Amino acid sequence: MAARPRVVAALAAQLRDLDAAEEAFAEAAASALALAEAPRDLAAWLFVAGKRRALDTLRKARGEARKVDALAEVTDMADILTLPEPIPDERLRLLFICCHPALGAEVRAALALKVICGLPVGRIAQLFLVSEPAMLQRITRAKAKVREAGIAFELPPRRDWPERLGAVLLALELAFTAAYADAGGELSAALPEDMDADLGGEVERLALLVAELLPEEPEALGLAALVLLARSRAGARLDRAGAMVPLSQQDCAQWDYARIDRARGLMDAAVQAGQSGPYQVMAAIQLAHARRAFDRRVEWPSVLRLYDVLLALRPSPMVALSRALAVAQVEGAAEGLALIDALPAERLALARPYHVARADLLARVGRGQEAAAALDAALALDPPRAERLWLEQRRTALA
Amino acid sequence: MQFMLMINEDESPYAGEGGAALLEATLAGHMKLAEDLVAAGVPFSGERLKPASTATTVRSDNGVVTLHDGPFAETHEELGGFYIIDVASLDEALEWAKRIPVPKGGVEVRPVWQMGAEG
Numbered sequence: 001m002a003a004r005p006r007v008v009a010a011l012a013a014q015l016r017d018l019d020a021a022e023e024a025f026a027e028a029a030a031s032a033l034a035l036a037e038a039p040r041d042l043a044a045w046l047f048v049a050g051k052r053r054a055l056d057t058l059r060k061a062r063g064e065a066r067k068v069d070a071l072a073e074v075t076d077m078a079d080i081l082t083l084p085e086p087i088p089d090e091r092l093r094l095l096f097i098c099c100h101p102a103l104g105a106e107v108r109a110a111l112a113l114k115v116i117c118g119l120p121v122g123r124i125a126q127l128f129l130v131s132e133p134a135m136l137q138r139i140t141r142a143k144a145k146v147r148e149a150g151i152a153f154e155l156p157p158r159r160d161w162p163e164r165l166g167a168v169l170l171a172l173e174l175a176f177t178a179a180y181a182d183a184g185g186e187l188s189a190a191l192p193e194d195m196d197a198d199l200g201g202e203v204e205r206l207a208l209l210v211a212e213l214l215p216e217e218p219e220a221l222g223l224a225a226l227v228l229l230a231r232s233r234a235g236a237r238l239d240r241a242g243a244m245v246p247l248s249q250q251d252c253a254q255w256d257y258a259r260i261d262r263a264r265g266l267m268d269a270a271v272q273a274g275q276s277g278p279y280q281v282m283a284a285i286q287l288a289h290a291r292r293a294f295d296r297r298v299e300w301p302s303v304l305r306l307y308d309v310l311l312a313l314r315p316s317p318m319v320a321l322s323r324a325l326a327v328a329q330v331e332g333a334a335e336g337l338a339l340i341d342a343l344p345a346e347r348l349a350l351a352r353p354y355h356v357a358r359a360d361l362l363a364r365v366g367r368g369q370e371a372a373a374a375l376d377a378a379l380a381l382d383p384p385r386a387e388r389l390w391l392e393q394r395r396t397a398l399a
Numbered sequence: 400m401q402f403m404l405m406i407n408e409d410e411s412p413y414a415g416e417g418g419a420a421l422l423e424a425t426l427a428g429h430m431k432l433a434e435d436l437v438a439a440g441v442p443f444s445g446e447r448l449k450p451a452s453t454a455t456t457v458r459s460d461n462g463v464v465t466l467h468d469g470p471f472a473e474t475h476e477e478l479g480g481f482y483i484i485d486v487a488s489l490d491e492a493l494e495w496a497k498r499i500p501v502p503k504g505g506v507e508v509r510p511v512w513q514m515g516a517e518g
Contacts, residue, residue: 151489
């Protein structure tokens, strides 16, 4: 739910224990669901209820024989509503704790996704391409280290922020990838304490918060811009039947221009701050697509140049794949297809975008049967509902 | 919280050319660090150890005790000394650990088990 990061962060700062904070939140959320009437300020309610649960659990664990005091015994939570206890905003502190350099680089982003965003471990495992038990073990070990090794529950001194920023941005990027892949909201529906689950919105809030707190870090601004640009298309991403609409076919009238403007402002500020980086380049690519609303076409040669830069900054088969699609626009489908066929097919066999891109270019060069086979390969990889509907439409159009 | 800062360093630079000067500079660094710890009001203790060649390890395997001539594990870096400091958090302990003069090697930082504490 949207309140989760703020509430869990405030609980963690109080309890100084990530597990206890998560448990307290889950219990509080369960009691909230049982209420006849939703609390006016859900976040405040969850924080107070969670804190009491945790203190209660702690006392029981200590075997304290004395009667649980009156405060903890409040079962009618209605009076909590009258407590003007503001929730302190500890989200950034928690983000930096999860991204502490004393934790392994491979687990920091995963821990942030689990604790702050409440992403299920299975989903995090998918994002990091490891098995669920392996990811669970990593996260459990990291939480134990935070608890046992004496990692400070404090915001690190300012001079240490850049050191931790890379992991913070990666955590946000991966969380956002998860939300973005989830056009139809299936992931949100699968979230455990679901009330108004909106992972994308939460990542956007966190990304904007980091950008606001670190305005001199161009990559923090770049990531926030990237998230805003992708979110600006939320209203255009699904058709009436719930099928995904690819970017090139979206109705620009449905884009959110306030977000696009804000992203552009952040990117200007990033340029002022100097030092380019992958997030700024990715945001620039998305902005080039957004310009279709004003220029009625995409400047593919500029997009291609941006992909050249991105490939140099962050080489990966997926970036090479996107670049090949830009080449197809500039030089022709056959040229793009030749680049895709030169990519390591075995490494990309499980990547739906690879099969979808091949299908697209194969169809354009008139190799319909192979295009259909590529779409079948993508459909066999269990796409989310919205993407499956879209792929099936294309498959039908080819047949 | 108490933390042990274990200085694992390569002993060979001290034996090589310019080793005496390096040792002198390192020891001066430790003196300075001790002064800084006192100035910062951090309770601490610490010792310098003799070289790993003087080490004897007592090994135990299901009640069978054997002696082994040498340090616990043969590596390029040996435990050369340690500090125990009392600070609020790992972050503070790491700050101090970064200030320990180590020509070549590293410092392992670990919380000391608090007797009687929970967990």
